[in-house]
Amino acid sequence: MRIVMFGYQTWGHRTLQALLESDHEVVLAATHPKSEHAYEKIWDDSVADLAAEHGIPVLLRNRPDDEELMGRLKEADPDLIVANNWRTWIPPQIFGLPRRGTLNVHDSLLPAYAGFSPIIWALINGEKEVGVTAHMMNEELDAGDIVVQRAVPVGPSDTATDLFHRTVDLIGPIVAESLDFIASGRTDFAPQDRSKASFFHKRSIEDSRIDWNWPAEDIERLVRAQSDPYPNAFTHYRGERVRVLKASVSKGVYGGTPGRVFIREGDGVVIVAGADARRGRSRGLVIERVRTEDGTDLPATDYFRTMGGYLTDRP
Known part of the structure; x- marks a missing residue:
């Protein structure tokens, strides 16, 4: 498959690395410019640098809403978009463009903890496990059908840093498994139970x-x-x-x-x-x-x- 990648920080970097290690072709990478936001300076492995090392064209954008980006996407002619930690809404004209749709990778056990900083919010709220979900993107943020989901337990002394490392290590295997399912033609993915959904905002210093x-x-x-x-x-x-x-x-x-x-x-x-x-x-x-x-x-x-x-x- 021809794949376009949308992503940012270490989550996006791990996703791009998994794509590069697959049998598929990454034809374009879109990522955000570096940020001075306190939380976005953490875990900031560069998607742009990794893409450049492998000769993949890179687009730097804060939002995916300009004609040049849309033109480049159409020229790339993707079978699939894979997104992880893209910070703004991706509109239907983009996520619906690829022949096989758009796969989003999110670091929570959807439908719970959609939105931002899910591991931090889950730990604050005393959840017994956290995880990573790969799902097909639709019009509602983090709400599409689940392709692959994996969980890890939360121990009584675990920190957000501990849980970050455990969940980020799930990204590679989840992406690889999801690509196999999608490439095989499978579409029988699991709908989310929206009655169990929750949505959280991006954290700021005030929240500490x-x-x-x-x-x-x-x-x-x-x-x-x-x-x-x-x-x-x-x-x-x-x-x-x-x-x-x-x-x-x-x-x-x-x-x-x-x-x-x-x-x-x-x-x-x-x-x-x-x-x-x-x-x-x-x-x-x-x-x-x-x-x-x-x-x-x-x-x-x-x-x-x-x-x-x-x-x-x-x-």
């Missing part, structure tokens, strides 16, 4: 701000979901922004006002958490390691020298 009214269990997952190299979960103490690098849920139950720097427990310092903390039935968050505004990493017991005072969402 800790709300001490959340239960400690939820905040602990937020910390793991914002592991290095992601922008860390953060709070403020005495006017300074503090990034929380490692935390756990307290063994003890503590009452009071959410955000209170309360007591030492184990290797860390307990922060009162939860909207019902005043009832004395909530576990706290044990902060174990922090990063200060100047980039210094410290044990929480060194940073919080005395108990008392409050962590707040604003300076």
Whole structure:
């Protein structure tokens, strides 16, 4: 098959690599220009560089909506478009152009977690597994029939970084299997159950701000979901922004006002958490390691020298 690839960052890079290792011909690659967005500077292996190394023509676009791109696609005469981590909507005149349609590869277990940053949102929400889905594209974002889907379990201490590495390793095999199915002429793919669909927005720094009214269990997952190299979960103490690098849920139950720097427990310092903390039935968050505004990493017991005072969402 003649294949055009749409993709960006490491997800797109892995997809293009899988296409190059297949028996099919990659005739054109479309990717986004480099971005200064905090989340788009992470896992930024270049689709453009990989394509250029293999003599594949490259188009740099923020959106696929100009006449030149459409003309180049028609000249490429693709049997299939394969997309992964293309950041904007691909219109019907493009995804419907190839003879066999467009295959999109998405890093969630669709129909859940369509949209952006699915691994991070899934970890925050306490999902037991995450994964990758290859599906045929239609008019609704991330909603087409499923060709191949694979899952990996989420462990109790897994970070978003751990889950990124496990899911990105699924891309190559999933792409290869999907290409075999499509090339064979199969079209009996599984429709998504749209009653189970969810759709999430792109994350920003604001989404890493800790709300001490959340239960400690939820905040602990937020910390793991914002592991290095992601922008860390953060709070403020005495006017300074503090990034929380490692935390756990307290063994003890503590009452009071959410955000209170309360007591030492184990290797860390307990922060009162939860909207019902005043009832004395909530576990706290044990902060174990922090990063200060100047980039210094410290044990929480060194940073919080005395108990008392409050962590707040604003300076």
